[in-house]
Amino acid sequence: MKMRLRLADTIAWRIALTVGAAIMSVLALSVLFDHLAGPSTAERAELDRADDAIRMIEAAPPAFRQRLADTITIADKAIWYPSGTSIAGQFDVARLHELDPRMAERFRGTERGRESVIFTSTDPLAKEVAFDRISHPNAYYMAVQLDDKSWVLFIANHRRLGNLLPTRLATMLLSVTALILAASLLATYFLARPIRQFADELRRIGGDPRAKPVPETGPMELRSAIAAFNSLQGQLRKFVDDRTLMLAAMSHDLRTPLTKIRLRGEFIDDDEQRARLFRDVDDLQAMADSALSFFRDDYKDEGATVFDFAGLLRTIADDYCDQGATVSYVGPDRFAMSGRPFSLRRACMNLIDNAVKYGGTAEVELVCTQFEISVTISDHGPGIPVDALDKVFTPFFRIEQSRNRLTGGMGLGLTSALAVIRAHSGNIVLSNRKEGGLTVYITVPIIDKRQKAIE
Structure with a gap:
């Protein structure tokens, strides 16, 4: 039986090989210069x-x-x-x-x-x-x-070869420096490549616990880190599934007593009190359905595909204009993007709807670069208090403190939009405009090379 010696593929071993190669190169070059610098x-x-x-x-x-x-x-x-x-x-x-x-x-x-x-x-x-x-x-x-x-x-x-020692030393040092830099750059590239691939996989996942596990490749230490990440992702997936099942059961169980309350409300003789009771029942039902839809993360069940993101924004703007709202779009006519079109449409509609509802108008601008796309949605409303710019993304947080769903909503619109954008490895930032109003700045990195402007 033949014994095969197989060295462990570790970062420490790669660094050792890099340093050893650099030293051996320097020694070889030193011997060469010693031979050339002496009498020929x-x-x-x-x-x-x-x-x-x-x-x-x-x-x-x-x-x-x-x-x-x-x-x-x-x-x-x-x-x-x-x-x-x-x-x-x-x-x-x-x-x-x-x-x-x-x-x-x-x-x-x-x-x-x-x-x-x-x-x-x-x-x-x-x-x-x-x-x-x-x-x-x-x-x-x-x-x-x-x-x-x-x-x-x-x-x-x-x-x-020249007899001046400074010239000989300068030539030798420059050559050694160039050789070490070349070896270091080459070795560093191979050392950093699996780490870059791991980072690309993390950006692709975008925090989605339902995404496929990251392939375990690279040095031993990196494979161990990827395995730990996949294990953590599996635990998160189980937690999300358990939470969704619990909320689904709660929503289902709430429907029965709400239906009973509505039936018993029919026996109330006071029309005004009966109408209030039915309105409260509708609010409870809407809250249960909204919470269930949000915690289910339905947008993550949608598969990614290549679609015209610029056309999607133009369609949203045209739909609002058909309804009498003032929504403008500025940007390229078409832009192919890889993502979840229905989820992005719902997220952009939430943000544009808030701009129209609280600012009267919405100005949508799309900018596409080689590395990312950015969407800016501006309005001319009252804006948001500075201390609430980050809080508005908290589930069920509402600046308008009334319980009226028509004015304050359920407090899940911005939260849902942020979750969709982050599922695409992007982010949403809010800022108040100096001339009045709010600006919503959305950035999504371009990961899929198929994303490009279409002439």
């Missing part, structure tokens, strides 16, 4: 040739050494300095105090253990050399000591 193959060959030239100069009599150095082609210039000269003495001091230990270390080893000094045009030692530093500001120098304490100086006008 051609440079090492030239250094071998320089070692041979040094041996030839060392074997020649002192009178012929400079003439022999002039014939060397491995550098742009070669100079021999006898022992005891001023610059030879400075080389003796410089070899004990390396001007550029890092560069010297890179070149060392080819000179077969000879004492050497590596420096550049910016070092004070270069001022002692008879060389046109103005024409060749980037030249570099290598002085090698012979057995008789004399020195041979090789001068090169440039290096293939």
Whole structure:
């Protein structure tokens, strides 16, 4: 039986892989730069040739050494300095105090253990050399000591990769930074993708306890969070179902005594008292039916489909105008939206009806962007007290405190509208207009890519 090692897909493991990949990339790049920044193959060959030239100069009599150095082609210039000269003495001091230990270390080893000094045009030692530093500001120098304490100086006008340490470091740091950023962005994308998918699923659900469970995908920690969310959603679904059954039973049980009261009311001789009793019975029946309809969340039983949302708003406005109300619509002629058309129609009608009832008119404006749609419903009524702007969405809350259903309603219109809009992952915000009246601002994000303006 073969054993297969399977690593757990966790966020911690993904982060560890990301950091490990970044470190390995940095190390690989460091090795590459270390190889490129040091002497290249051609440079090492030239250094071998320089070692041979040094041996030839060392074997020649002192009178012929400079003439022999002039014939060397491995550098742009070669100079021999006898022992005891001023610059030879400075080389003796410089070899004990390396001007550029890092560069010297890179070149060392080819000179077969000879004492050497590596420096550049910016070092004070270069001022002692008879060389046109103005024409060749980037030249570099290598002085090698012979057995008789004399020195041979090789001068090169440039290096293939450049000899300035700041330039080399800047190039290396920029490359390492770019590599780490690229690896981090790529890894972060794969790390964040399942989280983004989870967020998209939550927006799709929109707080609907009857929605399908979220697929459990991604790292182990995220799958655990999704499983916990699905479990919570299941408990909420059971709670809503139990609540709906209880309210349905209460509504059904209330009908019998209300019917009995209506029948017994027929025996009341006082017509005025009988009419009041029947009106109270009708109010109780309407309250029971409205509460049952709201708590059942009938809008969530409707399936989502693609429909013309702009046409829906225009139809509502035309219907109110046919009834003599002043309702205007501003916006695109057509806009395809994925959602529950009948629920959205009922929610928009509740909001427009409130604007007409309390403000006399309703101005509806639809704005569609790439990411969301927004509907603004404005009126010219008295508005809503500031401290009640949020309370009006509470079930059975009414600013008009009378119990008359014709003036105050049941206090469920705005609550039901908000529930419908939030089921579409949107929101409703109320604000009073400076010139008087109320503005209802509805926003719904565009989740389905099929939603688009229709020309």
